[in-house]
Each structure stands twice: as structure tokens, then as C-alpha cells.
Amino acid sequence: MTLGKKLLLTTLLGASALMAKPQIAILATGGTIAGAGDSAIKSAYSAGAVTVDKLLAAVPAINDMATIKGEQISSIGSQEMTNAVWLKLAKRVNELLANPDYDGVIITHGTDTVEETSYFLDLTVKSKKPVVFVAAMRSSTSMSADGPLNLYNAVSVAINKETAGKGVVVVMNDEIHSAREVTKVNTSSVNAFASPNAGKLGTVYYGNVHYYMQPLRKHTLDTEFDITNVKELPRVDIVYAHPNDTDIFVNAAVKAGAKGIIHAGMGNGNPFPLTQDALGEAVKAGVVVARSSRVGSGRTTLHNEVDDEKYGFIATDSLNAQKARVLLMLGLTKTSDKAKLQEMYFNY
Numbered sequence: 565m566t567l568g569k570k571l572l573l574t575t576l577l578g579a580s581a582l583m584a585k586p587q588i589a590i591l592a593t594g595g596t597i598a599g600a601g602d603s604a605i606k607s608a609y610s611a612g613a614v615t616v617d618k619l620l621a622a623v624p625a626i627n628d629m630a631t632i633k634g635e636q637i638s639s640i641g642s643q644e645m646t647n648a649v650w651l652k653l654a655k656r657v658n659e660l661l662a663n664p665d666y667d668g669v670i671i672t673h674g675t676d677t678v679e680e681t682s683y684f685l686d687l688t689v690k691s692k693k694p695v696v697f698v699a700a701m702r703s704s705t706s707m708s709a710d711g712p713l714n715l716y717n718a719v720s721v722a723i724n725k726e727t728a729g730k731g732v733v734v735v736m737n738d739e740i741h742s743a744r745e746v747t748k749v750n751t752s753s754v755n756a757f758a759s760p761n762a763g764k765l766g767t768v769y770y771g772n773v774h775y776y777m778q779p780l781r782k783h784t785l786d787t788e789f790d791i792t793n794v795k796e797l798p799r800v801d802i803v804y805a806h807p808n809d810t811d812i813f814v815n816a817a818v819k820a821g822a823k824g825i826i827h828a829g830m831g832n833g834n835p836f837p838l839t840q841d842a843l844g845e846a847v848k849a850g851v852v853v854a855r856s857s858r859v860g861s862g863r864t865t866l867h868n869e870v871d872d873e874k875y876g877f878i879a880t881d882s883l884n885a886q887k888a889r890v891l892l893m894l895g896l897t898k899t900s901d902k903a904k905l906q907e908m909y910f911n912y
């Protein structure tokens with residue numbers, strides 16, 4: 565081959581590489597986005613009824629942006645989510661992202677627990693490549709279903725170079741949220757998700773991605789959590805506070821073998837006196853007790869109205885109770901030292 569032909573071939577191969585579409589894996593877990601019902605004008609539907617192939621076929625435009633590979637992880641409503649599915653999903657995402665052929669992963673998920681699953685992956689995925697969760701508030705057979713456009717936008721976010729290194733994100737209703745910050749704030753509206761403490765990271769409007777914020781807490785490659793050989797997670801229960809509260813639920817959690825308890829307290833994580841005493845006894849029995857709040861935004865701070873040092877409690881900072889539970893489960897795979905666990909709530 566002459567030098568000229570070699571140069572031409574090199575140029576063509578380089579141009580081909582530049583023109584190659586990114587390859588994105590889409591892992592389906594079920595949820596409303598894959599739901600189907602008997603009527604387009606009724607709210608009843610079965611979650612996870614639509615397979616990943618049919619889900620992707622409904623949005624053919626995504627194939628213009630990327631080479632898409634679909635895979636079914638589970639077919640459940642996200643209210644049925646389990647630790648086992650979390651571990652399976654996180655391990656599969658890590659496996660895919662370790663493959664140089666893949667440029668990112670999208671997970672389709674139900675809205676009920678997407679904030680917990682996405683935060684679990686935010687703490688356990690070991691890659692800077694984009695990991696994008698997407699969900700829907702209306703089933704695939706509903707009039708004005710929001711799933712197809714949400715999925716289109718999710719692919720747009722996954723192939724966007726600015727998404728890399730931002731940790732796991734959640735795409736819903738033209739918005740991009742950090743997995744740590746996002747929470748469901750409405751039971752049925754398409755505008756059901758918000759990040760009350762930090763605000764959304766950016767927007768995605770018909771595939772046009774714009775970022776305005778950057779996550780500051782440690783995530784993905786910067787965390788200490790490795791679930792490669794983890795087969796099960798420690799039991800952590802949530803106890804929800806209310807006036808005239810009781811010690812029954814704390815005692816039941818301890819009896820059931822909980823290694824940790826998240827207390828969703830009133831105001832700045834305040835327990836009812838009887839419950840507070842029961843939580844203190846749980847600590848003496850070796851259970852880690854972390855105070856969170858039922859309020860929905862703000863921080864749960866140490867040594868405010870509660871003498872945390874006296875009772876042996878830790879505080880969950882700005883994580884809500886459901887996310888605080890995720891972090892404590894992972895934290896307990898590393899240590900039961902309260903000082904180290906407290907530091908995790910300040911770092912993650």
C-alpha cells in the first residue's frame with residue numbers, strides 16, 4: 565500500500581470513529597413507564613407490563629442518537645423494589661460501564677422508589693460514565709403518556725459529554741436532578757419530582773441539554789462502597805414520628821433484627837419522649853440509630869434539641885429518611901463505628 569493510500573485510509577478511519585454513534589445500554593426494571601392499562605382515560609394500570617423491546621420501539625428517534633441495547637432486569641412496580649434487585653442492578657451497571665464499548669447506561673424505573681434506587685447506584689457505581697434514571701407518571705397506554713419523551717430526553721442526557729462525572733442523575737418532566745437530592749413530591753402530577761435542598765442540576769427540552777449546577781457531595785468513584793462481593797444488605801428500618809408516639813415500633817425493629825433504625829422525627833428530627841427513650845435503649849443493644857426528619861427539606865443537625873451524645877444517636881444531615889436508610893445500609897457493610905458513620909452523612 566502506498567503512503568498516500570495509507571494516509572487516506574487513516575483519515576477515513578478517523579472520520580468513521582468521529583461519526584460513530586455512542587452505545588447506550590438501557591436496563592428496564594418495570595414501573596409506570598412500562599405500565600399498561602385497559603383504558604387511555606383511566607388511571608388504573610399494571611406496572612412493568614411492557615417489555616424493554618416494546619418500550620424502546622415506542623421511541624424510534626432514540627436510534628438516531630445512539631446505538632441502543634435493551635435488557636430486562638425486572639418487571640415490577642417500584643413499590644416492590646428489593647435489596648436483591650438493587651444489588652443485581654448495581655453490579656450489572658458496573659459490568660457494562662467497565663466495557664469500553666458502552667458510553668453510558670439508562671435505567672427505566674418506577675417513580676415510587678426511584679429516588680432510593682438512584683441514590684444506591686450513586687454510592688456504588690464505579691465509573692464517571694453517565695448513569696441516567698428515567699421514569700413516568702402516566703402509563704404507556706395513557707392519554708398523553710409522558711414516558712416516551714422522558715426516555716428520549718434521558719438518551720439525550722446520557723450521550724451529553726457534560727453528564728459524565730456528575731454522578732447518577734434522574735430525568736423527569738424536562739428536568740435533570742442529582743440522585744442524592746431528588747425526591748417525589750406529588751402523588752400523581754407529571755411535575756412530581758423536585759430537589760428541595762439544592763435545586764435541579766439542569767434541564768432537557770426535546771433533547772436540548774443545559775446544566776446549571778454541579779453535585780458537591782462524594783459519589784460514584786469517590787465513595788468507599790464496593791458491592792462486588794456483597795450478597796445481602798444489613799436490615800435498616802424507618803420509624804416515623806407523630807404526636808402521642810409509642811415505643812412499640814422501635815422495639816419491634818430491634819426484635820426483628822434491625823442493625824440500624826432511621827427515625828423520621830418531627831421538625832429537626834425530634835422524637836416523642838417515650839420513643840426517644842426506646843431509641844436510646846436500641847443503641848445500648850447495638851443498633852445504630854440515625855435521626856432524620858419527616859419535614860421534607862432542610863438539615864437534621866447534631867446536638868440541637870436532642871442530646872445526641874447522651875443517647876448515642878447520629879444525624880443524617882440533609883438526607884430524607886428514605887435516602888438516609890440507603891446510606892446507613894451501605895455504611896454498615898463497612899463499619900458499625902458511630903463516628904465513622906456520622907462522617908459518611910457529612911460526606912455523601
